[in-house]
Amino acid sequence: MEWKGFAEGGMASMIAGFATHPLDLIKVRMQLQGEAVAAPALAFALDGRHHAPVAVPRPGPLGVGLNVARSEGVQALYSGVSATLLRQCLYSSTRMGLYEYLKQQWRDDTAQGASSGLPLYKKVTAALVAGAAGASVGNPADLAMVRMQADGRLPMAERRNYTGVGNALSRMVKQDGVLSLWTGSAPTVTRAMLVTAAQLATYDQIKDTITENRLVPEGLATQVVASCGAGVLASVASNPIDVVKTRVMNMKAVAGEALPYRGALDCAVKTVRAEGPMALYKGFIPTVTRQAPFAIVMFLSLEQIKKVLEG
Numbered sequence: 561m562e563w564k565g566f567a568e569g570g571m572a573s574m575i576a577g578f579a580t581h582p583l584d585l586i587k588v589r590m591q592l593q594g595e596a597v598a599a600p601a602l603a604f605a606l607d608g609r610h611h612a613p614v615a616v617p618r619p620g621p622l623g624v625g626l627n628v629a630r631s632e633g634v635q636a637l638y639s640g641v642s643a644t645l646l647r648q649c650l651y652s653s654t655r656m657g658l659y660e661y662l663k664q665q666w667r668d669d670t671a672q673g674a675s676s677g678l679p680l681y682k683k684v685t686a687a688l689v690a691g692a693a694g695a696s697v698g699n700p701a702d703l704a705m706v707r708m709q710a711d712g713r714l715p716m717a718e719r720r721n722y723t724g725v726g727n728a729l730s731r732m733v734k735q736d737g738v739l740s741l742w743t744g745s746a747p748t749v750t751r752a753m754l755v756t757a758a759q760l761a762t763y764d765q766i767k768d769t770i771t772e773n774r775l776v777p778e779g780l781a782t783q784v785v786a787s788c789g790a791g792v793l794a795s796v797a798s799n800p801i802d803v804v805k806t807r808v809m810n811m812k813a814v815a816g817e818a819l820p821y822r823g824a825l826d827c828a829v830k831t832v833r834a835e836g837p838m839a840l841y842k843g844f845i846p847t848v849t850r851q852a853p854f855a856i857v858m859f860l861s862l863e864q865i866k867k868v869l870e871g
Contacts, residue, residue, distance in 0.1 A: 568865045569656025573648040576858035581644050582637040583850035586624050588709040590843035591806045593618050594835050621846045632712045640708030643701050643725040651698025655690040655756050656862075662686035663764075683761035691756030695749040700741035702748055704728035706809040718812070736813075747805035747824040751798050758797040759851075763790040763859060783859055791855035795848040800840035802847065804828050 577584075619627060628636050666682050678686075695702075704725050711719050722728035732740050766786040769775070776782055804827045811819050821827040831839050 563657075564866075564869050565660035566653045566657030568862055568869060569660070570649050570653025571865055572858045572862035573652030573656065574645050575861045576854045577644045577648040577652075578641065579857050580850045580854045581641050582625065583621075583846050583853075584644070585628070585637055585639060585709045586621050587802075587843040587846040587850060588706060588806055589624050589628065589713060590621065590846060591803045592710055592713065592810060593842060594839065595807060595831075621849070624846075628712065636712055639712060640705045640725075643705035643708055643728065646725050647698050647701035647705055650701055651694045651752070653694075654697045655687075655694030655752065656760070657690075658693055659686050659690035659756065659760050662689060678764075680761065680765055683764055684757050687757040687759075687761040688753045690760070691752040691754070692749050694756070695752030696745065699745045699748050700729055700732075701725060703732070703741060703743055703809050706744075706806055710806075710810045720812075743811070744805050744809040744824070747801050747808060747827075750824075751801040751805055754797045754801065755794045758794040759790045759855060762793050763787060763855070766790065780860075783863055784856060787855040787859045788852050790859075791852035792848060794855070795844065795851040799844050799847050800828075803831065803840050803842055807831065 625637065632639075663678055663683070663686055666686065667678055704722070707720060708722050708725075708728060711721065714720075720728070720731075722731065729741065763786045766789045767782055770782045770785060771778060776785060801824075804824050808821055808824055808827050811821060813819060821830065828840070
């Protein structure tokens with residue numbers, strides 16, 4: 561199997577992951593807002609005249625970011641960045657390398673029209689397989705990243721206070737066993753399949769369409785347009801499962817009490833019942849504002865890294 565595809569994908573994704581990490585942290589914090597198991601479903605204040613509960617509006621992405629910076633320090637916006645880099649190294653190098661490998665194996669060099677020599681359904685299939693494999697490999701780092709990003713919202717006495725991704729992984733193994741590193745793996749794998757199909761397959765398809773029809777000049781313009789399209793579609797497709805993944809991964813056992821969720825489906829049902837269907841799109845604005853820049857940085861970096869390694 562060609563190693564370059566794995567190295568190129570991993571390096572490009574680590575660059576993009578580091579550049580967009582604060583937006584990812586804001587997304588995680590917003591996805592946990594209103595979670596009944598961590599805080600009341602609604603924050604209330606007393607109205608002095610009627611003594612009636614009045615809902616206190618929750619902050620948007622900018623407000624969440626400012627609150628984190630004020631209460632925890634600006635550096636807190638990079639909480640969990642070591643786990644992000646490890647996750648991209650494991651998850652993205654696997655999914656992008658395997659995706660390129662499958663494309664090469666399934667390519668039909670005699671096909672006319674598609675510049676990649678691969679029909680859309682094969683691109684999507686390759687992306688689904690690659691996404692599932694990448695998520696399985698990267699779940700431990702993903703779990704550590706979510707918990708490190710969410711830690712600052714907990715009361716001081718309840719924080720995990722991981723010092724880095726290595727400390728997080730070793731403590732999870734000591735406390736709950738090796739298999740605990742795959743907590744939330746079902747929604748993680750599902751999300752990865754959706755994101756990879758929406759991101760990689762869409763990027764290739766848009767790029768092929770633009771190239772064939774000469775819609776914009778080849779090169780940077782084509783890459784930016786394809787990246788933006790891939791980022792937006794990936795956000796729309798993945799946000800609901802991403803909310804579930806974040807909440808399942810952030811579960812914390814309390815002595816004498818059962819875990820708040822029995823699994824991904826239970827989490828989704830409880831979230832919708834308690835907060836309504838749109839709760840599954842919490843954090844969508846930071847998700848889409850992260851996914852588009854992430855896709856642009858990743859794909860542009862990928863194109864440049866390919867030129868260096870293959871040149």
